[in-house]
Amino acid sequence: MDIAIPQAHAPDEHRVALTPAGVHSLVIAGHTVFVESGAGAGAGFTDASYSAVGAHIAYGPEEIYARGDLLLTIDGVPENALPMVRPGQVVAGFLHLAVTPRRVIDALAAAGASTLSYEAIRRNDGIAPVLLPMSEIGGRLMPQLAAHLLETPSGGRGTLLAPIPGVPSAEVVILGAGRVGGNAAYGFSSWGVQTTVLDQDMDRLRAVEQICRGHVTTRLATESALAHVLPFADVVIGAVKVPHGRAPKLVSAAMVATMKPRSVIIDVAIDEGGCIETSRPTTHSNPTYLASGVLHYAVPNIPSAVARTAAHALNNALLPFALRIASQGLERAAQQDDAIARGIGLLNGQPYTSHIEQALEHS
Known part of the structure; x- marks a missing residue:
């Protein structure tokens, strides 16, 4: 051929x-x-x-x-x-x-x-073998990306991602416990970052907790749980996707408005429409914008970094x-x-x- x-x-x-x-x-x-x-x-x-x-x-x-x-x-x-x-x-x-x-x-x-x-492309066990390594890369990039976006010169809150003696870490919320979310949670928890992972699948939450050796907080993804964790988050990572469909809009504009000024949203699902209502596609050359006072990063091709x-x-x-x-x-x-x-x-x-x-x- x-x-x-x-x-x-x-x-x-x-x-x-x-x-x-x-x-x-x-x-x-x-x-x-x-x-x-x-x-x-x-x-x-x-x-x-x-x-x-x-x-x-x-x-x-x-x-x-x-x-x-x-x-x-x-x-x-x-x-x-x-x-x-x-x-x-x-x-x-x-x-x-x-x-x-x-x-x-x-x-x-x-x-x-x-x-x-x-x-x-998806096997009978649900694994998407070609997408999988891109999801792994995207997830493993999250800690260094979040750390950079939180810095003052990047427009963030000026918060160090990891803790230092006497000062706690940033608080990270991950929506979705799939490949991206699981790899991201592993990275953040390895850095000692306070990390909360939300998903509607309890088996996925159990798997993430095991991978992270208990150094994450897991919660069932409900509207009340989102309303509780978002105002305290320094970083929110949207990593929820649906096979053959658009990503669901889990976080409304009203929810974004409750977040801290200059906190960070990273919408990994933007290549399938995004799971944050205020997200719109950006590029590596011009990756961020402010909406409701929150710094948004929504690059569709994150692994290209x-x-x-x-x-x-x-x-x-x-x-x-x-x-x-x-x-x-x-x-x-x-x-x-x-x-x-x-x-x-x-x-x-x-x-x-x-x-x-x-x-x-x-x-």
Whole structure:
């Protein structure tokens, strides 16, 4: 199969779908790989490093979209490139179709394309193997990110995240005890930070408590619990997501208004619409804004802050699926692997799942 790796197009997106090592695995399996010039530069991979393992360098989007039957992207196809998409072409990436403009889905459907959303690839046990390492990275970035945002020059309260003798730590509230929330809680608790984790799943709360060796407070996520913890929080991390859907708005604007002046909100769920009512997408170049006196950080592609680590982790997770699809084709691979099937939104322009069918009906 001919496989193409385009440059990412989202603001401040520096990740690349496969490293040179991953490309080499595809080449030795008999596939042809085209890499758009500069696609790996943000993660520290040169065009020469891809050429050295057998990739062909494509100079411009016209060539890269014309070459690839399977497009391994980071963030899908930009709108100005949609006319280049061909019938039967597979567009793979962190597509987040639940929040993708309907005109984009319509254009992909009209082109007869297929889509594979990395975040929707999900095994029978509920694990999303390609999203998982990105969630782990996002969670593990939370302590250093929160520490930076709390600093006075960043616009925060001027509070040290960790405790010092005679002065307590900042108070952190994490909404969601999934992969992001669990990794974040582990990091904060390791730093000695007073951390409260809320979730509606008691099993997840038990797991977080065990991982953190009891050094966190866990609470069932109810409206009254949120109303109790938010006014005391120095940092609130929104890490609640719903498969195939928009994130629920757990924190209202009225709740945000009860928080301390210059406290911090980090809405990790912003790539699926956000779980804080006052959140709107920002970028790594311009990551924060004030709303109701609270500093908001809502960058959709948080792992891109450590693009090289993220690219290696994504390569490790994505490569087995890329190899299977390249050797069997998307439809046959989906028939043999339920995880791949769950990631498909469109198949040759037709809705493959009910949530995409509903989106097209209402577009």
